[in-house]
Amino acid sequence: MNNNLSKFSLKHRVAYEIRKSIFDGKLEQGEKITESQVSQDLGVSRTSVREAMLLLELEGLLISSPYKDTRVATINQEEVLELLLPMRVHIETFALKKGFPTWGEKTKEEFEHILENMKKAVHFEDLSTFMELDIQFHELIVTSSEMDNVIRIWESIVHRIRLHFLYQNRKSGTLQKWLSDHEELIHILVHGTSVDEAVDALGKHIMDTNIPDVYLLE
Amino acid sequence: MNNNLSKFSLKHRVAYEIRKSIFDGKLEQGEKITESQVSQDLGVSRTSVREAMLLLELEGLLISSPYKDTRVATINQEEVLELLLPMRVHIETFALKKGFPTWGEKTKEEFEHILENMKKAVHFEDLSTFMELDIQFHELIVTSSEMDNVIRIWESIVHRIRLHFLYQNRKSGTLQKWLSDHEELIHILVHGTSVDEAVDALGKHIMDTNIPDVYLLE
DNA sequence: ATTTGTCTGATTGTCGACAATTTGATTATT
DNA sequence: AATAATCAAATTGTCGACAATCAGACAAAT
Numbered sequence: 001m002n003n004n005l006s007k008f009s010l011k012h013r014v015a016y017e018i019r020k021s022i023f024d025g026k027l028e029q030g031e032k033i034t035e036s037q038v039s040q041d042l043g044v045s046r047t048s049v050r051e052a053m054l055l056l057e058l059e060g061l062l063i064s065s066p067y068k069d070t071r072v073a074t075i076n077q078e079e080v081l082e083l084l085l086p087m088r089v090h091i092e093t094f095a096l097k098k099g100f101p102t103w104g105e106k107t108k109e110e111f112e113h114i115l116e117n118m119k120k121a122v123h124f125e126d127l128s129t130f131m132e133l134d135i136q137f138h139e140l141i142v143t144s145s146e147m148d149n150v151i152r153i154w155e156s157i158v159h160r161i162r163l164h165f166l167y168q169n170r171k172s173g174t175l176q177k178w179l180s181d182h183e184e185l186i187h188i189l190v191h192g193t194s195v196d197e198a199v200d201a202l203g204k205h206i207m208d209t210n211i212p213d214v215y216l217l218e
Numbered sequence: 219m220n221n222n223l224s225k226f227s228l229k230h231r232v233a234y235e236i237r238k239s240i241f242d243g244k245l246e247q248g249e250k251i252t253e254s255q256v257s258q259d260l261g262v263s264r265t266s267v268r269e270a271m272l273l274l275e276l277e278g279l280l281i282s283s284p285y286k287d288t289r290v291a292t293i294n295q296e297e298v299l300e301l302l303l304p305m306r307v308h309i310e311t312f313a314l315k316k317g318f319p320t321w322g323e324k325t326k327e328e329f330e331h332i333l334e335n336m337k338k339a340v341h342f343e344d345l346s347t348f349m350e351l352d353i354q355f356h357e358l359i360v361t362s363s364e365m366d367n368v369i370r371i372w373e374s375i376v377h378r379i380r381l382h383f384l385y386q387n388r389k390s391g392t393l394q395k396w397l398s399d400h401e402e403l404i405h406i407l408v409h410g411t412s413v414d415e416a417v418d419a420l421g422k423h424i425m426d427t428n429i430p431d432v433y434l435l436e
Numbered sequence: 437a438t439t440t441g442t443c444t445g446a447t448t449g450t451c452g453a454c455a456a457t458t459t460g461a462t463t464a465t466t
Numbered sequence: 467a468a469t470a471a472t473c474a475a476a477t478t479g480t481c482g483a484c485a486a487t488c489a490g491a492c493a494a495a496t
Contacts, residue, residue: 009284009449034477045451047265050478051272058276058374060367066227067457067478079367083312087305087371094301147297149278149378153305156276156374160367227479252447263481268448285448285487 010044014052017042019159022061022072023166024128029074033062060160073163080164081211084157089206091154092141093199099144100195108190110140115186122179130175131162137182141189141202161210168212181209228262232270235260237377240279240290241384242346247292251280278378291378298382299429302375307424309372310359311417317362318413326408328358333404340397348393349380355400359407359420379428386430399427 008016018038021027035053039046053070056062064070114137121130135158142154188201226234236256239245253271257264271288274280282288332355339348353376360372406419 011449036477046478047450047452051269051449054269054272055276058273058370060370063366064478065458068459069477076365076367079365083309083368083371087308090305090308091301147294148281149294149297150301152276152278153301153375157371229479254447264448265480265482269479282448283488286489287447 010048011051011055014038014042014044014049015055018052018056019061023131023162027072029072029167031072032069033072034070059156061163073160075160075164075167077164080161084161084164085207085210087157088154088161089203091150091157092138092206093203095142095145095147095150095154096199096202097195098147099141100189100198102146103144107140107144111137111186111190114140115183118179118182122175125175127169127175130178131166134178134182135162137186165210178209181205228266229269229273232256232260232262232267233273236270236274237279241349241380245290247290247385249290250287251290252288277374279381291381293378293382293385295382298379302379302382303425303428305375306372306379307421309368309375310356310424311421313360313363313365313368313372314417314420315413316365317359318407318416320364321362325358325362329355329404329408332358333401336397336400340393343393345387345393348396349384352396352400353380355404383428396427399423 018027018033027033033053035046035049038049038053042049053062053064057064057070061073062070063073114133118130118133118137121127121133138158139151139154142151182205185201185205189198192198192201236245236251245251251271253264253267256267256271260267271280271282275282275288279291280288281291332351336348336351336355339345339351356376357369357372360369400423403419403423407416410416
């Protein structure tokens, strides 16, 4: 288990590990996952796994049937495209409006740092790491609003969108395109002065990078 | 503890009781709440209380500080008005668009039934029951979409809005006004034929009944 | 007087054991 | 043969006990 996260409580670290298994494809859609198995695998008690799985259920990544089993959620394209994505745009642009005016040099450096790591990830064609960095990037926007509940709500939907994105892009390897998209956006965020421009760019970015091409043809 | 909910697991029933205490004013904003106390009061183990409190934390009703304490959340008007309410409108109108075309007589009777109970609650000037019915009403709209994740996300924000509404309306007793608002809306939902009209009415209803008058003057 | 260290009580975090429920296989009944 | 009743395995639900951490009071050192 990843010990770099030791400042977080056990349930959060366990949740992180399970999420990772899902996003890395070790757990497929609809596959069964049991508390005792995860408990053994990670060497922690079932209680902690249970709380972690409750978190993941509320993120829409797992679906539990009482006394029966718990399975990895299947995704519903309609739900993601028509409900979750617009909600995510609304949350992130709200956070951006609140946070943008308060950003200092430190925040801007964090954005640049993420961009640097993205370049490295692209160089090694490491999709998993790239997606992790993408989450960090958007999380930075959300946390910079410094409103606790905003990040909580964001977390309750973003992982499900990520799952949809993952299943969409399993084959197509357009890492280079995503990199330049982020490069452009981060430039506007870090060097731009207009909030409206930043908000606009962020909204477009989220929709563009998550809506599959085929869907646009209709 | 309310035993009418015995089909739900213990953590959900405990969560229901704590929510009730908050909405009935037995627990104030910022007040400390401990797992062991609730455990004793309700006669259930701390484990179940703990899971219930985790649910409530993710609904934004409680805020926990690790190893320290857990408190009833304070509300942030800006967050509710600019973030949560628009999100709620988006969720409920989405659910309405999906569900409306599928409603049968049974669903319509359920709406009428809730309306009847609202009338009774107004007659007895029972604000607590009226709000419970309001939640049931909106929940019916959301569940009628038959998309599991929609109700999950709705639950993650609606209780916090309700808390804001409660603190806004502690004194002013305009129950009669709320009743006629609901009466009008339910008429459109049950007897109307146009989805667009229903969606429009629902959106206006949510915003109107939750935005305090003073806010509109600015 | 201020800082530093130590103890103590309160509270949350983690654990292993046992209870309850579901499912499917097996057996009994008609 | 079809149906009903019973059992066993797997899994989640609930529980009480112990561990870890934090805040504040109090004492010790400077």
